[in-house]
Amino acid sequence: MSVFLQALxxxxxIGAIYALMTVGLTLVYGSLLTLNMAQGSYVMIGGYAALxxxxxxxxxxxxxxVFAVVVTMVFGVxxxxxxxxxxxxxxxxxxxxxxxxxxxxxxxxLSALALLVFGPESQTIPPLVAGTIVIGGVTLTWQSIxxxxxxxVALAGLSRFLNNTRHGLSVRAVAQNHDAARLVGVxxxxxxxxxxxxxxxxxxxxxxxxxxxxxxxxxxxxxxMLKGLxxxxxxxxxxxxxxxxxxxxxxxxxxxxxTYVGAGSSLPIMFAIIIGVLIVxxxxxxxxxxxxxx
Amino acid sequence: xxxxxxxxxGYGKAQILSDVSLEVPEGKLVVVTGPNGHGKTTLLRxxxxxxxxxxxxxxxxxxxxxxxxPATIVARGLVQIxxxxxxxxxxxxxxxxxxxxxxxxxxxKRLQGxxxxxxxxxxxxxxxxxxxxxxxxxERRMCAxxxxxxxxxxxxxxxxxxxxxxxxxxxELYSTLREISRSEATVFLVEESFEHVESIADYVYLxxxxxxxxxxxxxxxxxxxxxxxxxxxx
Numbered sequence: 077m078s079v080f081l082q083a084l085x086x087x088x089x090i091g092a093i094y095a096l097m098t099v100g101l102t103l104v105y106g107s108l109l110t111l112n113m114a115q116g117s118y119v120m121i122g123g124y125a126a127l128x129x130x131x132x133x134x135x136x137x138x139x140x141x142v143f144a145v146v147v148t149m150v151f152g153v154x155x156x157x158x159x160x161x162x163x164x165x166x167x168x169x170x171x172x173x174x175x176x177x178x179x180x181x182x183x184x185x186l187s188a189l190a191l192l193v194f195g196p197e198s199q200t201i202p203p204l205v206a207g208t209i210v211i212g213g214v215t216l217t218w219q220s221i222x223x224x225x226x227x228x229v230a231l232a233g234l235s236r237f238l239n240n241t242r243h244g245l246s247v248r249a250v251a252q253n254h255d256a257a258r259l260v261g262v263x264x265x266x267x268x269x270x271x272x273x274x275x276x277x278x279x280x281x282x283x284x285x286x287x288x289x290x291x292x293x294x295x296x297x298x299x300x301m302l303k304g305l306x307x308x309x310x311x312x313x314x315x316x317x318x319x320x321x322x323x324x325x326x327x328x329x330x331x332x333x334x335t336y337v338g339a340g341s342s343l344p345i346m347f348a349i350i351i352g353v354l355i356v357x358x359x360x361x362x363x364x365x366x367x368x369x370x
Numbered sequence: 371x372x373x374x375x376x377x378x379x380g381y382g383k384a385q386i387l388s389d390v391s392l393e394v395p396e397g398k399l400v401v402v403t404g405p406n407g408h409g410k411t412t413l414l415r416x417x418x419x420x421x422x423x424x425x426x427x428x429x430x431x432x433x434x435x436x437x438x439x440p441a442t443i444v445a446r447g448l449v450q451i452x453x454x455x456x457x458x459x460x461x462x463x464x465x466x467x468x469x470x471x472x473x474x475x476x477x478x479k480r481l482q483g484x485x486x487x488x489x490x491x492x493x494x495x496x497x498x499x500x501x502x503x504x505x506x507x508x509e510r511r512m513c514a515x516x517x518x519x520x521x522x523x524x525x526x527x528x529x530x531x532x533x534x535x536x537x538x539x540x541x542e543l544y545s546t547l548r549e550i551s552r553s554e555a556t557v558f559l560v561e562e563s564f565e566h567v568e569s570i571a572d573y574v575y576l577x578x579x580x581x582x583x584x585x586x587x588x589x590x591x592x593x594x595x596x597x598x599x600x601x602x603x604x
Contacts, residue, residue: 239465242477249458249469256456259418260517261444261473 078213083335084328089220090289091327092227095320096282097300098307099234100152100275102319106251107264107271108164110175111308114155116301117186118148118276122283123201123292124194130201137204137284141226144280152276153269155182161268183297190294198291201284223285230281231320234274238316247271251314303330306346310353312360322361371396371556372417372435372448372525377426379416386412387580389426394525394558399551401559401567404577410560411453412580414527418450419443430525445473447524447555453533455514457502464498466513470520480520486554487516490546508539515546523555531559532566544570568592 097119104112125147126140159178163171203219204226210216237244249257250267258264282300283292290296303326311322329349330342337345353361372394380386386409394400402410415421417428419440428435430448438446458466467487471480488495491512497505502513511531518526528547532540548570551557561567564574568588575585576597584597591597 242468242472245461245465245469246472248461249472252458252460253456255420256452256458257469258420258440259444259450259452259456260469261441261521262469263439263441 079335081212081214083331085214085216085220087328087331088324089223089327090330091324092224093282093285094300094303094307094327095323096227096230096278096285098304098311098319098323099231099316100278101304101308102311102313102316103247103271104275105308105313107247107267108160108175110160110172111179111305111313112155112160112272112275113176113180113301114151114159114182114186115275115279115304116297116299117183118151118279118297119283119286119300120190120292120294120297121151121186122148122280123287123296124190124283125280126201126284126287127194127199127292131199137201137288140201141204141281141284144284145277148276148280148283149273150276151186152272152274152279155179155276156268156272158182160272161265164268183301187294187297194294196294198293198296200291201287203288204285219288226281226285230278234278235316243270247274306350308360309350310360311362312357315362318360318362372428372430372558374413374417374428375426377413377416377423377428377436379412379421379423379426381412381421385424385580387416387423390577390580390582392575392582392585394556396556397551398572399548399557399559399570400573400575401561401571402575402577403561403564403567404583406562408578409580410562410577411529413577414450414452414529414560417443417448417527441473444521445475447522448527449518449521449523449525449555450527451514451518451529451531453529455510457505457510457513457517459503460501462499462501463494463505463513466502467494467516467520470517473521476521483520487519490519490550490554491516507534508536508543511535511539511543515550519550519554525558526550526555527558527560529560530562532561532563540566564591 097115101112101115122144125144126137129135129140129143130137159182160175163169163174163178205218205222207218208215209218238248246257246262246267247270249262250264254264286300307319307322307326310326311318326346329346333342333345375391377390378385378388390413402413404410416423417435419438423436430446435443458469467484468480471477471483476483493509494512494516497509505513531543535543544566547557559567571588573587574591576583
């Protein structure tokens with residue numbers, strides 16, 4: 077029983093990180109209608125941002141967390157300005173596919189740069205909060221509890237922003253009706269930048285939270301990106317709430333399968349589930365209504 | 371208030387508008403009518419800045435209009451209510467209206483804006499927490515018009531507001547628009563059916579194949595036998 081509970085808890089924790097990572101994909105898909113393949117890079121960059129402060133100055137990962145958010149927001153906006161904006165509204169190109177390729181190129185460049193600057197070896201940062209606590213036979217690290225709290229605060233803050241503020245509402249408005257948003261005075265370019273900044277910042281948080289569990293290296297964003305895509309396909313692009321549910325489902329599948337079936341089994345099992353879902357519900361689990369966005 | 375001179379425009383290489391000129395004086399209800407697919411909506415899209423004109427000029431409150439971004443145009447008080455409402459389906463009625471006050475100066479006064487719109491359409495206040503997708507056709511139209519009145523609107527351009535509404539609602543809608551034109555903002559209407567607007571319009575332009583083929587007061591157009599038989603099917 078306690079093995080099961082342990083797996084359950086770590087599934088929820090990993091799911092929370094995937095949610096942070098994938099909500100950014102959903103937000104950007106909502107406004108730009110393309111998959112930002114550089115999303116995983118922000119996870120890697122977030123980790124390095126915290127690492128640099130820790131290694132160079134011995135600063136706490138908490139300061140690293142804040143710094144990582146700022147840095148990854150800048151990288152998000154830079155991706156938009158350099159690799160996406162020049163393609164928006166161009167005639168005779170398939171924007172979705174072209175932007176997909178150009179953001180994939182961005183991610184390869186960023187990995188190569190990280191290799192040049194930081195070298196190939198895997199590094200790590202200490203957890204935000206050290207130590208463990210035993211509740212009902214289940215050993216919880218304070219880090220896991222901290223991850224859950226941070227993810228909850230970040231996602232609740234995002235929801236508040238999207239529902240109650242002028243700029244937050246404009247993000248949803250653009251996702252739901254481009255022309256109508258422009259007709260009330262929304263500048264779509266600003267919204268693209270804003271969504272890319274949010275996507276970057278959320279992935280940056282995920283990067284700092286993941287770093288003590290896994291490692292930071294030039295390709296440490298690749299696996300989270302792959303998981304993010306799996307979550308996005310499972311959820312059906314477009315709905316933020318659906319994305320969050322799907323992230324927790326994937327987290328649980330991952331942790332339960334590696335506990336009960338064996339390490340290395342989780343990816344094949346996830347892909348099998350994805351194929352099954354795509355055959356039965358081509359729009360994903362939560363993508364039933366195509367218009368049901370954000 | 372709005373002066374349009376010799377505007378030509380289109381999509382890609384297809385020309386839709388040819389040398390369109392018209393004028394909307396402050397406080398008057400001006401209508402462009404004519405068959406569907408002949409450029410009426412395109413004209414509004416040009417004036418809102420959604421597409422660029424190929425040639426011609428337009429001024430709004432004596433200031434040039436063409437080349438400005440949609441955001442600038444809305445901020446200057448020229449607001450379009452698009453055909454088919456284009457509500458934000460998953461936002462609530464209140465959130466839809468608030469988006470109408472997106473321009474910064476209007477956002478500061480958004481609560482007064484809501485009050486004004488709710489006074490005009492009490493039904494929207496009852497529905498304020500509901501998602502726009504759950505509204506009836508008539509309520510959707512109210513929400514779209516209300517959204518257009520949330521900013522410092524001086525001239526409201528309304529595209530085919532009767533589309534898809536039951537006849538009884540159409541009458542109600544036009545009397546509301548008449549009321550708006552008297553108290554809130556000048557109204558510039560695009561409407562396929564001359565019949566719908568003959569009782570409320572001050573001045574009418576007939577558009578065919580992207581050109582203004584005739585214009586005059588309702589009385590003058592009704593008095594012209596040839597126009598009545600060719601364009602108005604009467």
